[in-house]
Amino acid sequence: MMPDLTVEIAGVKFNNPILTASGTCGYGEELAELFDLSQLGGIVTKSITVRPREGHPPPRTAETASGMLNAIGLANVGVDKFIEEKLKFLEKFDTRVIVNVAGAKVQEYVEISARLADCPRADMIELNFSCPNVEAGMAIAGDPIAAEKAVREVKRVFPRPVIAKLSPNVTDIVTIARACEGGGADALSLINTLVGMAVDIETFRPSLTNNTGGLSGPAVKPVALAMVYKVYKAVKVPLIGLGGISNYKDVVEFLLCGATAVQIGTALFIEPDAPIKIVKDLRNYLTKNKLGSARELVGQLRSY
Amino acid sequence: MSRIAIEDVKILDSSDLGRGNYRLILGPFSRSRSIMAGQFVHLQVPGGSVFFRRAFSVYDVNPEEKTLEILFKVFGRGTALLAKCRRGDTVNLMGPLGHGFDPPGKKESVILAAGGIGMPPLYFLAKQMIQKKHESDKIHFFYGGNCRADLIEVARIKKLGVKLHLSTDDGSFGFKGFVTSAIKEYLENNKGNYRLYACGPTGMLKAIDHLAQERTIPGQLSLEAPMPCGIGVCLGCVLPLTSGGYTRVCREGPVYDIGEVLL
Numbered sequence: 001m002m003p004d005l006t007v008e009i010a011g012v013k014f015n016n017p018i019l020t021a022s023g024t025c026g027y028g029e030e031l032a033e034l035f036d037l038s039q040l041g042g043i044v045t046k047s048i049t050v051r052p053r054e055g056h057p058p059p060r061t062a063e064t065a066s067g068m069l070n071a072i073g074l075a076n077v078g079v080d081k082f083i084e085e086k087l088k089f090l091e092k093f094d095t096r097v098i099v100n101v102a103g104a105k106v107q108e109y110v111e112i113s114a115r116l117a118d119c120p121r122a123d124m125i126e127l128n129f130s131c132p133n134v135e136a137g138m139a140i141a142g143d144p145i146a147a148e149k150a151v152r153e154v155k156r157v158f159p160r161p162v163i164a165k166l167s168p169n170v171t172d173i174v175t176i177a178r179a180c181e182g183g184g185a186d187a188l189s190l191i192n193t194l195v196g197m198a199v200d201i202e203t204f205r206p207s208l209t210n211n212t213g214g215l216s217g218p219a220v221k222p223v224a225l226a227m228v229y230k231v232y233k234a235v236k237v238p239l240i241g242l243g244g245i246s247n248y249k250d251v252v253e254f255l256l257c258g259a260t261a262v263q264i265g266t267a268l269f270i271e272p273d274a275p276i277k278i279v280k281d282l283r284n285y286l287t288k289n290k291l292g293s294a295r296e297l298v299g300q301l302r303s304y
Numbered sequence: 305m306s307r308i309a310i311e312d313v314k315i316l317d318s319s320d321l322g323r324g325n326y327r328l329i330l331g332p333f334s335r336s337r338s339i340m341a342g343q344f345v346h347l348q349v350p351g352g353s354v355f356f357r358r359a360f361s362v363y364d365v366n367p368e369e370k371t372l373e374i375l376f377k378v379f380g381r382g383t384a385l386l387a388k389c390r391r392g393d394t395v396n397l398m399g400p401l402g403h404g405f406d407p408p409g410k411k412e413s414v415i416l417a418a419g420g421i422g423m424p425p426l427y428f429l430a431k432q433m434i435q436k437k438h439e440s441d442k443i444h445f446f447y448g449g450n451c452r453a454d455l456i457e458v459a460r461i462k463k464l465g466v467k468l469h470l471s472t473d474d475g476s477f478g479f480k481g482f483v484t485s486a487i488k489e490y491l492e493n494n495k496g497n498y499r500l501y502a503c504g505p506t507g508m509l510k511a512i513d514h515l516a517q518e519r520t521i522p523g524q525l526s527l528e529a530p531m532p533c534g535i536g537v538c539l540g541c542v543l544p545l546t547s548g549g550y551t552r553v554c555r556e557g558p559v560y561d562i563g564e565v566l567l
Contacts, residue, residue: 023538030536030555034306054549061532061540063355068532072539075550217355269533270348270357272398273310 003286004293005279007041007261009238010161010186012123014041014096014261017294018251018275018282021242021265022047022100022126022165023072027086028093034272039279042096044189044263045086047128050108052078062198062207067217067244068266069196071210074102079112083119091121098163102128106140106150114157126163126189127154141167141192144179151183161186163240166231168223169195177231189240189263190231191224217266218244225257232258232299246274248281255297308535309335310398315389316371321456324378325421326387327363331371333397339365339372340404341429342526342559346534347374348396349385357398358382359531359554361503363424364431375456377421401534402558405429405524408499410438415490415523416466417512418447419483419504420454425526426503427457430464440465444490448483448504452476484511491519499523500562509567516562523562529553543567 005016019042025031028043037043055075062069077086082099090097099122103109109127116122129141129150140146151164164180166173168191177188193214198207206212224243232239241259245251246267254262267274286294317329339345339362346357360374378387389395405425408414414433416426430443443464448471449455455470455477462468470478471486479486483504491498500523502512509525516523529541536555544566545551551565 026537034308034310034535055539055542057544058529058540058542058550060542061530061538063530063532066355068355070538070540075539075542269538270355271310272533272535272537 001292003283003291004295005283006293007295009240009260010124012096012161015094016041016279016282017255017261018279019044019096019098019240019261019263020268020275021263022128024265024268027082028090029086031268031272032093035276036093037090038094039276040095041261042098042123043090044098044126045082045100046076047074047100047102048076048079048082048112049074049102050079050111052076052081057209059208060210062213064196064198064215064217065219067215067219068269069198069208069213069215070193071208071213073210079115083115087119087121096123097121098124098126100126100128100165106146106153109150110153110157113154113162117158122160124161124163124186125154125158126165127151128165128192129167141176142170144175147176148179148183151180151185155184163187163189165192166190166227167192168227173227174230174234177235181235181237185237187238187240188231188235189242191220191227191243194220194223216244218246220244221250225253228254228259229257229301229303246271248278248285251278251282252285252297255294256299256301258299258301260295260298307335307338308399308401309333310396312394313397315391315393315395317391318389320387321375323453324387325375325456326378327373327375327457328386328389329371329373330395330397331369333370333372333399335400336365336370336372337367339400341432342404342425343400343402344534344558345372345374345397345399346401346531347386349382350389350393350395351385354382354385356532357534358386359401359528359534361425361526361558362400362428364428375421375424398534402554403556405501405526405559407433407436408438410436411442413442413496413498414438414444415487415498415500415521416443416445417483417487417500417502417504417508418445419502419508420449422502422504422508422526423447423457426501427461427464429501430461430466434464441467443467444469446471446483446487446490448472448486450474482508482511484508484515487512488515502526506567513562513567521562524559525562525565526559527553527557527565
């Protein structure tokens with residue numbers, strides 16, 4: 001029998017636990033040229049802000065050991081155009097659409113979420129409290145009281161599940177995770193990028209115009225896993241794990257540590273069709289290990 | 305079937321052309337027939353020690369053999385590793401990507417301005433033009449390098465039957481000076497209407513862009529930027545547009561109209 005890949009998060013059913021991460025798949029249009037988006041469990045859009053943003057001047061990315069730095073600066077089309085054009089495009093696919101929302105203050109998160117409340121195709125929203133390249137996001141990401149308040153206010157206006165995306169750039173991620181849960185978050189996704197830097201020794205310049213950026217890719221996977229592991233023990237809401245996942249083995253590790261689903265991010269830049277391969281490989285892994293479903297792996301780590 | 309393919313291909317031949325320049329023949333690649341001049345492929349350098357793919361303009365294709373060729377100069381870690389690849393090695397290739405050149409009208413006189421390792425897409429453009437019966441003596445191929453050894457594959461360009469104008473910065477071969485100066489001098493002595501296509505280092509493209517705007521010569525430039533994803537999702541390879549905002553070089557480019565991008 002074919003193993004069951006479906007998972008459920010806050011009452012929302014996903015065809016499989018493999019999602020694409022915000023900021024690595026645009027609004028789906030480019031990836032749709034390479035494969036059928038319906039093969040994904042879900043797609044998490046680029047962060048949406050109240051008004052369109054052009055983003056930071058280049059260079060915005062730098063290659064690092066087993067990963068990369070980025071400081072794109074939340075370049076996006078703004079909520080109006082997103083709803084008119086981008087969400088309409090995504091409606092065609094049998095996959096879950098999670099809209100990532102970013103703002104400079106709580107009121108902006110609320111404003112965008114209220115607009116998306118009327119768009120049933122926005123199955124869930126993910127609150128980007130943790131963009132390391134925009135100061136306001138970090139202010140909420142690192143402050144449990146602000147994070148709880150932001151989640152609570154968004155929950156008041158958005159009728160479907162709300163995910164809070166957690167930053168690793170905090171003293172204690174568990175405290176923030178609990179605060180978001182307390183504010184009513186239906187799920188947590190973790191981790192966003194780690195603040196990092198690279199320097200050109202010929203020009204004495206940072207490699208990015210933003211000076212610092214967010215580190216992602218396989219380099220951050222161990223950090224992400226440890227944080228999923230810790231947060232899983234501390235909260236009851238389901239977790240969506242991300243950070244350096246590039247193959248099915250990585251996925252299994254995250255599920256064992258407590259993630260119900262995962263997001264593939266930076267790996268898409270190297271292998272845009274990685275999620276399709278991962279779904280297939282995960283199915284084979286489950287079959288080989290005589291497991292009936294992906295759900296059976298969640299939190300089954302035999303920790304010491 | 306998707307326009308873009310992601311496939312493992314073999315290195316069928318690797319040639320050291322001197323001065324750090326290399327030519328690779330890759331294949332079989334299912335989309336080689338559909339590649340337009342100016343488009344690029346995104347190569348995963350074997351060995352896993354560089355993280356991103358590397359983008360290369362396509363130099364030539366052989367649709368019958370399903371092969372394609374690229375030329376590159378060793379510049380950083382990625383190209384250094386690629387130069388060490390041998391015949392029979394496998395590389396993962398994604399493409400064709402980006403928008404190629406808009407071909408000129410059949411009767412138009414054309415100036416192709418190639419600077420150093422920016423030559424490949426212009427050779428390919430000239431070849432595709434000739435295949436579409438463009439008169440070869442209406443194609444003026446300006447090709448400049450720092451010195452004589454920088455001018456690679458000259459015999460092959462000559463074979464196309466185009467009017468070849470070679471230049472070197474140090475005067476070791478052909479016209480002495482930048483390729484832009486060679487074009488300027490040519491235009492002084494040969495008035496007429498031209499369409500211009502260019503690819504080369506940013507400084508040269510800046511000069512070409514300026515020259516073309518000053519003399520209202522229509523045309524296009526093929527630009528480059530470090531490209532993490534190559535398909536338009538990472539927003540890393542952007543350049544500023546003259547009209548405001550940014551453009552993704554991998555997606556809206558790498559070919560742009562004269563004056564379109566702020567260089």
